[in-house]
Amino acid sequence: xxxxxxxxxxxxxxxxxxxxxxxxxxxxAHLHPALYKKLSLSINDSxxxxxxxxxxxxxEPEWDVTVIVExxxxxxxxxxxxxxxxxxxxxxxxxxxxxxxxxxxxETLADIMDLDNSNESVDEEExxxxxxRESWRxxxxxxxxxxxxxxxxxxxxxxxxxxxxxxRHSDAPNCRVVPFFYVPKQSLFSLLFLVDDIxxxxxxxxxxxxxxxxxxxxxxxxxxxxxxxxxxxxRPDPIHNIVEEVLIAGNFGTAPDELIxxxxxxxxxxxxxxxxxxxxxxxxxxxxxxVVSDELEADILWLKVHxxxxxxxxxxxPNQIINQFREEALITTKHKLAALIQKRCxxxxxxxxxxxxxxxxxxxxxxxxxxxxxxxSEMDERGHWxxxxxxxxxxxxxxxxxxxxxxxxxxxxxPAVVQKYVDRPVLxxxxxxxxxxxxxxxxxxxxxKSVQPLQVYIHEQFGVRCANRPFVMKHLDSMDxxxxxxxxxxxxxxxxxxxxxxxxxxxxxxxxxxxxxxxHRWSSVQQSIDSIFRELFELACCHGNNDGIPSIKPNPQSxxxxxxxxxxxxxxxxxxxxxxxxxxxxxxxxxxxxxVLLEVNFSPETTRAxxxxxHYYGDIFRHLVLEKPLTCFRRIC
Numbered sequence: 001x002x003x004x005x006x007x008x009x010x011x012x013x014x015x016x017x018x019x020x021x022x023x024x025x026x027x028x029a030h031l032h033p034a035l036y037k038k039l040s041l042s043i044n045d046s047x048x049x050x051x052x053x054x055x056x057x058x059x060e061p062e063w064d065v066t067v068i069v070e071x072x073x074x075x076x077x078x079x080x081x082x083x084x085x086x087x088x089x090x091x092x093x094x095x096x097x098x099x100x101x102x103x104x105x106x107e108t109l110a111d112i113m114d115l116d117n118s119n120e121s122v123d124e125e126e127x128x129x130x131x132x133r134e135s136w137r138x139x140x141x142x143x144x145x146x147x148x149x150x151x152x153x154x155x156x157x158x159x160x161x162x163x164x165x166x167x168r169h170s171d172a173p174n175c176r177v178v179p180f181f182y183v184p185k186q187s188l189f190s191l192l193f194l195v196d197d198i199x200x201x202x203x204x205x206x207x208x209x210x211x212x213x214x215x216x217x218x219x220x221x222x223x224x225x226x227x228x229x230x231x232x233x234x235r236p237d238p239i240h241n242i243v244e245e246v247l248i249a250g251n252f253g254t255a256p257d258e259l260i261x262x263x264x265x266x267x268x269x270x271x272x273x274x275x276x277x278x279x280x281x282x283x284x285x286x287x288x289x290x291v292v293s294d295e296l297e298a299d300i301l302w303l304k305v306h307x308x309x310x311x312x313x314x315x316x317x318p319n320q321i322i323n324q325f326r327e328e329a330l331i332t333t334k335h336k337l338a339a340l341i342q343k344r345c346x347x348x349x350x351x352x353x354x355x356x357x358x359x360x361x362x363x364x365x366x367x368x369x370x371x372x373x374x375x376x377s378e379m380d381e382r383g384h385w386x387x388x389x390x391x392x393x394x395x396x397x398x399x400x401x402x403x404x405x406x407x408x409x410x411x412x413x414x415p416a417v418v419q420k421y422v423d424r425p426v427l428x429x430x431x432x433x434x435x436x437x438x439x440x441x442x443x444x445x446x447x448x449k450s451v452q453p454l455q456v457y458i459h460e461q462f463g464v465r466c467a468n469r470p471f472v473m474k475h476l477d478s479m480d481x482x483x484x485x486x487x488x489x490x491x492x493x494x495x496x497x498x499x500x501x502x503x504x505x506x507x508x509x510x511x512x513x514x515x516x517x518x519x520h521r522w523s524s525v526q527q528s529i530d531s532i533f534r535e536l537f538e539l540a541c542c543h544g545n546n547d548g549i550p551s552i553k554p555n556p557q558s559x560x561x562x563x564x565x566x567x568x569x570x571x572x573x574x575x576x577x578x579x580x581x582x583x584x585x586x587x588x589x590x591x592x593x594x595x596v597l598l599e600v601n602f603s604p605e606t607t608r609a610x611x612x613x614x615h616y617y618g619d620i621f622r623h624l625v626l627e628k629p630l631t632c633f634r635r636i637c
Contacts, residue, residue, distance in 0.1 A: 011036050017183050025178040031081040031193055038083065039182060046082040049073065050204060052166055063166035065204040072199040084164035084190040090157055092399045093477045099128045106131060112162050113138060136226050136405040138165050141412050142179040155413035160190055169227060170205035171214060174198050177206050222370050226405035232374055236367035246339040246361065247550050252327045253308030255553065262556035263319045265299045265625060273298035278610045282617040289618055300625060304603045313557060321625050325448060325560050326553040331540050332602035334417050335361050335390045343549055344539045355532035355596050359419040362411050369418055373404055384421040389414060400476040423473055426568040426593055428466065428512060435470035441484050441567045441598060445609065446533060449624050451541045451554035457633040458533065463608055464504040505612065520593055529566055529595045534637045536597065559624045563604025569594045
């Protein structure tokens with residue numbers, strides 16, 4: 001009967017636009033006509049079928065949503081699909097700002113969450129933080145990749161109106177609630193439909209952990225911590241061979257049948273094929289090199305895109321050099337880098353290196369992370385953690401938190417690692433900036449010339465990225481306090497406080513450093529940084545160990561450049577006395593500062609390097625390819 005009330009051509013258009021979304025969300029086909037009708041006529045009739053029951057201290061301590069129609073509701077009834085409005089759609093990095101700017105939003109959310117703000121002594125900022133922390137019990141997330149408003153790099157979260165937010169959890173639910181994006185009105189709301197018949201007076205229930213099998217009992221208990229507190233009683237067993245599987249997953253390209261000799265390039269000028277604008281710019285006035293438009297004519301291929309055809313290159317073009325190694329993703333992706341260090345140190349019997357912060361893969365090591373978090377909490381040392389999507393740069397999608405519920409919920413937004421946050425960074429001060437020193441990190445350019453024998457060089461010039469405002473362990477969503485990439489990528493236009501933006505050259509930084517830290521001379525700190533890079537590449541290039549762990553493969557046709565980001569920290573007393581790799585004798589003025597490796601970047605951004613260093617890429621090619629050593633490159637292993 002319902003379909004007769006619809007214009008069939010319009011209904012077909014509706015399904016053509018929304019059908020894939022509805023199928024992915026599991027909305028049964030027999031409900032689609034009713035949904036179309038309700039959307040077309042703006043019918044929101046849930047109030048005719050359901051009622052919210054206010055909690056009572058004696059009987060029901062929590063809100064409940066019950067069916068109020070005498071005949072109950074049937075799964076088979078084609079009209080039983082209902083819309084739920086959203087009161088807040090947000091991104092985690094702007095959520096607190098939303099709450100500051102919209103007092104009515106705070107009131108609405110406080111009502112849904114049953115938070116009392118009648119106490120006038122409660123500070124507004126404290127109340128905003130209470131709402132934000134509590135929001136992880138009420139928020140849902142969505143990522144519809146084909147919708148124009150959705151930026152897949154940053155997930156959205158939303159809170160449903162009171163009716164949707166107060167539906168209880170059950171392991172045996174009678175309904176599902178899914179997000180739905182209605183294209184004609186560019187609006188997002190949720191759809192409620194039944195998975196079981198419901199009698200009058202029965203409660204609506206949904207599975208907060210939909211998609212996690214009931215048989216995975218421990219995982220469900222951990223994932224449910226935001227709603228139902230749970231303490232792990234023992235260290236969880238790691239998933240069998242999961243670290244090894246993470247390391248070997250992916251396309252590393254075809255290996256040459258046998259290794260050839262390193263090509264000796266004799267063409268003058270040397271022909272370079274590249275998709276890097278900065279390479280072209282750097283070689284503009286360099287007479288030793290010419291950029292060509294046909295890669296078949298090139299002596300050097302310098303590419304931003306991942307290359308996989310190493311076998312074909314060796315057979316068809318044995319005289320070409322490529323700027324990539326097979327299996328270098330072991331160090332250039334966050335989850336593989338963490339897995340490599342964990343497994344290699346385990347095999348070698350080494351402790352976890354202090355230059356790499358404790359890191360867990362949220363997809364596979366959530367239980368281990370929660371155990372670690374809870375153990376640290378018992379010692380009052382839980383600290384803060386940062387969640388990093390596997391393959392995003394520029395701090396996109398990252399959140400900093402000490403709230404276990406918030407951290408657990410990030411599993412829903414896509415592949416990510418969670419890493420101990422540097423809450424005691426070494427700071428640098430500027431005379432024109434009041435309020436203390438700012439956080440900074442350093443971008444070093446590392447060059448892998450050969451795996452066998454291992455030859456790694458570092459450029460003497462490095463990049464400096466400073467946060468825009470003085471560091472405090474507050475305002476965890478502030479790009480200007482806690483993140484430095486806003487400075488590095490200022491050209492994007494949307495990052496950072498332009499009023500306090502500053503560019504610091506390598507030489508300027510070293511002068512400032514030696515003035516502000518005379519007991520920690522830069523030359524000593526640089527030696528410590530070199531040592532972590534040396535250990536990193538030794539771990540990554542363990543070729544021929546037959547331990548089953550992948551390594552970066554030797555290839556005479558390969559050289560590579562990596563952007564390695566380092567932060568300097570003050571270690572805790574426990575780190576200094578037990579494990580610090582940088583601890584040396586204070587009597588000779590050496591540094592207790594601990595450098596930590598943040599990440600290794602494939603195809604790093606080099607615009608600043610090209611602007612600051614004449615013939616930057618020409619020097620790289622002369623040193624790595626033409627065997628003309630230059631003093632601006634220092635060999636570290």
